[in-house]
Amino acid sequence: NFTLSDYMLIICSSCVTMAGFTLRHTVLFFVVFCSHFVCGQISYSIPEEMAKGSIIGNIAQDLGLDLKRLKLGKARAFSGDVKEYIELNRENGLLLIKENIDRESLCGKITPCAQHLQMILENPMELYSITVEITDVNDNAPTFQKNEIRFEISESAAPGARFVLGRAVDPDVGINGLRSYLLNPTDNFVLNYEAGGDRNVEIVLQKTLDREKQARINLLLTASDGGEPPLSGTMQIYITVLDVNDNAPIFTHGVYKATVTENAPKGSKLTTVSAFDADEGSNSYVTYFISDAVGSSVANKFTVHEESGEVTLNGQLDYEKSNQYELDIQAKDQGGLSDTCKVIINVLDINDNKPTINILSMSSSISEESKPSAVIAMIKVIDPDSGANGHVHCTINDNIPFVIASPSNNFFSVRTKYELDRERNSEYNITVTCSDEGVPSLSSSASLRLQISDVNDNAPVFERNNYEAYVVENNTPGLSIFTVKASDVDSNQNARVSYILEDSTVNGVPVSSYVTVIADSGVINAVRSFDYEQLKDFHVHVKAQDGGSPPLSSNVTVKITIQDQNDNAPQVLYPVQTGGSLMAEIVPRSADVGYLVTKVVAVDVDSGQNAWLSYKLQKATDRALFEVGPQNGEIRTVRQVTDKDVTDKDAVKQKLTVVVEDNGQPSRSAVVNINVAVADSFPEVLSEFIDFTHEKQYNDNLTFYLVLALAAVSFLFITCLVVIISVKIYRWRQSRIFYQSNLPVIPYYPPGYTDTGVTGTLPHMYHYDVCMTTDSRTSDCKYSTLGGQKVLAMDQSFSETMHHALKEKNLLEDQSSAEMVRTCYSFFVIGPSIAGCTRVLFWCVCVCATDRVRDV
Template sequence: MKRRVVLIVTLFSFCPVLGQVSYSIPEEMAPGSVVGNVAQDLGLDIKRFESGKARVFTGDGTACIELNRERGVLLMKDRIDREMLCRQVTPCALHFQILLENPMEFYRVTVEILDVNDNPPVFMNSNVNFNISESALVGTSFTLDTATDLDVGDNSLKSYFIKPSDTFSIKMNGDEDTRNVEMVLNAPLDREKTDHLSLVLTAVDGGEPQMSGTMQIRVTVLDVNDNAPVFSQPVYKAAIKENAPLGTLVVKVTATDADHGSNGEIIYSITNVAKEIRGLFVINRESGEVTLNGKTDYEISKQYQINVRASDHGGLTGSCKLIVDVLDLNDNRPNIYIMTKSNVISEDAKPNTAVSMIKVEDVDSAENGRVNCFSENDDRFILKSKTANFYTLETDNELDRELTSEYNITITCSDEGVPSLSSSVTLTLHISDVNDNAPVFDRSSYEAYIVENNSPGLSIFTVKATDADWNQNARVSYILEDSSVNGVPVSSYVSVSADSGVIHAVRSFDYEQIKDFQLCVKAQDGGSPPLSSNVTVKILVQDQNDNAPQVLYPVQTGGSLVAEMVPRSADVGYLVTKVVAVDVDSGQNAWLSYKLQKAADRALFEVGSQNGEIRTIRQVTDKDAVKQRLTVIVEDNGQPSRSATVIVNVAVADSFPEVLSEFTDFTHDKEYNDNLTFYLVLALAVVSFLFITCVVVIISVKIYRWRQSRILYHSNLPVIPYYPPRYSDTLGTGTLPHVYNYDTCRTTDSRKSDIKYMQPMSQSLVSVDDVGADSAQNGHQRSANSTLVRNYFHSNLAHLTNIQIDSY
């Protein structure tokens, strides 16, 4: 096998074409035969073929040659018939590319198909009849149909010979492309001797082994017809456009015959036509007009050669050659082939990153076959021309998946024909996500409200953050940042759901303790590394009406009765006193109003609804009772409202004795209820028990000391008499004004005795023992009962202190 290897290596910084290699192989090689070691010839490592997924790429998708990656060799895939592949075109070659990925690159490979002598010469007609006049002169030539041989070069048709050769010989005229074969008369014919001759014309080629084809020639000897038709020109040339309609006139040939009669009548016919163009042209037998009878295609055949024969009725013939050129029309759109492409590209891909490689072909010629390509739809990609008909699609700007996650890039290729034809192909490119966007809250800060006394676990508010990234990079989780509120970790107040961003209360809030606080929530995505952002949330605790008003004045005591004194000379609007109350709630829950609920005489006093001032509403008269009890209710403005009541005792009098006697009688006139009786009995029992106990103890002590003294007396020790100190008598009558209260603590040592004076009362305030202030108020009653028991106990203890205990 003859093989020719040509290796051309071209390096360009901007071009992915790294080299070219050429091989020559004979046609009809068996499948599996080795074409060439392309890895060795290109100087590539076998491992590069494996890692780069090397493959053979052809524009039409068909390949007669395949690549063995493991060996780095090209192998025959299918048997190649050069005649079917290239017909008469020489040289005949296959052009394809070796594609490699990671990085993208390709190499051009050209495989020339060498001809093998596998086709014998073939005549269009196996039998030909000639009518030759017996008067034909020696040397007269008769044009024969030439044979066709599909082989080329040395294997093509080379010569003819005829048998028997005593009457006729073969003569070939013209060059190889326009060669005519003529049968030349070598000896005169004599119809009387021989009226029919049978000849065999043999055509042989130059191949090894030599092949041949034959044609049977039958010659009928006629009477004299001594002028053969003669064409006006030996070669006719014509041109038609490809895809011309059927019946288009190609050319009209003309031949003349000097004979007369039937010997001068000419009939035209087409001879020596290759098999692939038979029937493509027809000729009018009488007029010589050649018309188109089929479809012409410039891309299949650019030129047709036809032999035209003119025959008279006498059997004489003449011939000429018709050459028909096919004119190219722009009837083929460019073909776009995707050599390799990436379906997905990262959004952080650098500019000039190759996305796809394409090859463009236009089978038209000249300007009709010159193609220009460009990309449409987006300015982030650019189509760059590397070499003739090869382009790469590259990134031209930075990509952002959040703006555009998918690109449909249309590549359009147009030729320069008139009118121009174009083809388009759309590449779909997905942009893979990179975690380049942090979560963003829908607000710069939040304010949330929660009503106090809430249940733990109550949902307060929801923060929401979005991430423009995709999938895991956009999965947002929420984290409560560490901080403190009044020295307490914020996590003991609220918690944040990591998935939903819902803020829950961890404890029940009290508006009176904390009115608001701030916390910081971080939103973090699931990328690697993760990105995050923070937002401040202010929680405002809303007040509930959960506190009743508290009365600060007048003070409600349990042991005494407090009364405000109003002189009988008081005018209308006289300020008796002012009820002072507060509410620890806020807002309308702390708005207080005052109302007189109960009064002995509603026509005498009124309460200011806003300020709580108690004033007279008429002139005080002598008929008005000294003792006046007012019940004032204090209400807030909450929903529902809460209230507190306060009792204000008012004494209508001009002097303290009058007030004191009135309130004393008022005290003793009260009926004791069952509880008071119980406490009195209990007090008497306790005092009696203590008295008896003291007497027993004193007697026991005296007996003990007496016995000790007797023992001492009978002993020999000196006796020192003992005289105990006398107890002082403190039961004298006091000289302090009766309007003063005082307490006394009495002991045998006058230096340790104490008198505690109370502050004198104002003229408008009288304090007396409130033994039976209000039977409905048990607290006050119990306080009064305690006072009686205490007074009784002090009286008896005073008597006990007067007992004189003399030592023996």
């Protein structure tokens, strides 16, 4: 509620030289505080004809606005005219010339001439009024309607007679407008004109004309303006001297007035002018015409009857363009004498214009969290009609959460009525209807389309509360296992869901080393190849997070189950397959049908049917002698071992090949080779299997270790030899008789064989405790450990053979020899971890000690 006296007026002037003239800026500041937004007013003064791009003023500086405010507020200035002459550069805050401004075309004679602009800022909305006054420059010379004019003047014309010449027209105003006239020569006539006035220029006869002396007179009329430098225009005056018409016509009224509506049809009568001439005859005949001093644009709209003086409408009038016209009507008699009157025509307004709706600023979208009364559009409504015809009120369509208000004259704002919800309605079409108060009322409408922008107020939601996925083991790394899906009812970035693998561990290892989640699609990919035998299942936690700020999220648990694949072949636990020696099972020839030779024990680390094992005999020296249990792997005899005579006797050396298969698809298998000795005596076994124990393997990489072992063995051999010889000498003194023997006597330890009847893939426990030797210099004595029990074996079948051999050779003729054998045996037993060559040396020492050097 400020008054004009409260405004602060600041006048800043700066001089800028442009195109040879001085540009003077005058800036006026008016600040008005309105009820809903800030209104400001600023004025500039510029000359016309400034070049395009010329600077009018710095809006940002003059209004105290930040350049950033101009950019973010999308500042723009406009006048609402068809052609925009001035533009605002929001980058630097300068008000610039957009189009060349011709003050005369824009305003004519109206002063002051100004362009009225409005500048709108958004967020928050602000309205500023800008007035740019266009000052005149002397760019137009005075011009006459005609280049020449002719008069016929009677010689009887008395001094003081006046002859109307019309007047020059200079579109410029002020000091640049028409200022003076100059007549040359001035022998007979002088000028009569009103300085700065609008009346016609007259020449006044100052002395009587003499046709006999000068029948024709040529004058030059020059019109000059007040510019710097001054400009001028000329008109030739040709005077023909006549006789005898000494009275000029005189109008009954100096000024005539008429009223007409703007929609009046062509030919409508406006008024009638009348002039009286005191002369008689032809000299009193008066004709009427519109003076040449009236512009052609105005003269074309009206006509005057040459004889009657009736003024009629000759064109269409528009109150909004001009509400008043002035005509100069001239009356002339036959002698060339004339008089002039003025006709003023007032145009009455009718309601012929609909309100024009100009959307000054509009938000194409608004956040759903906007508060009530938030401005979404600023509208200026213009109705060029006058009075009630130009009074406008606006409404909007019903059932929408918006209202329209008028913060100031001709300005309307569309505001929110209450809170919005994009999920309920994401778009509104607002129709603004503006009507004037004319009779009949005219109206116009404009549509506003408003998008409700989303706010991140909804978290993503998974399709299920939990998921379960399955993957077959031995998968390829990078394999897609499963896809989780979450949706968000928000829009755009707020609805863009990203999937994140939550940190957790599986068996102490980060879950990210097992699987990964593609952020955009939610596809869970395997990072590694899974092994069912090591990992059966695990859980991962996936978080769905939207792209809002701040983001919202939800979690879901995915159980990933590893499915078994037949990727492991059966493993044979017994009999143990070794490369250094061959084990042999002993079957006595007296064995009955169904005799349990041995049992193949195997396991499969797979699960389900992939771990179901079956056994079958693939190859055998005599397939009719043995069979394998398909479920338990037991090898039994299927008939009595033949021992009738030499020809029908079963071979001592039997080799069996057993295949162990699982039930997978495709199935996997393992092969085990089993040596079986069919014999009742050790020599028979020894003769058949001697080659098995005589296998030597050479490895060039062990050369160093063999040399080192040889040195150690040599030292031990010499030491033992000295000890044994000393013992032998001592014993020899005690007893001189020693019995001869091919083999030393060694205690026999029978094998412990146990079959607990365990089935499936669990191993049976077999215990072999055997210590054997031969009298062959190629033999080798070995220790073997099986199933966690110590087993001393030449071969696994060698113990039985040696047992029979010792029973046949159980001769101890001397107590001292028996003691020596026990000593040798103790040397043999205490070194189970010594290499085979060392044990051979021990045995040689024992043989030497028993006087069997020749056999060695």
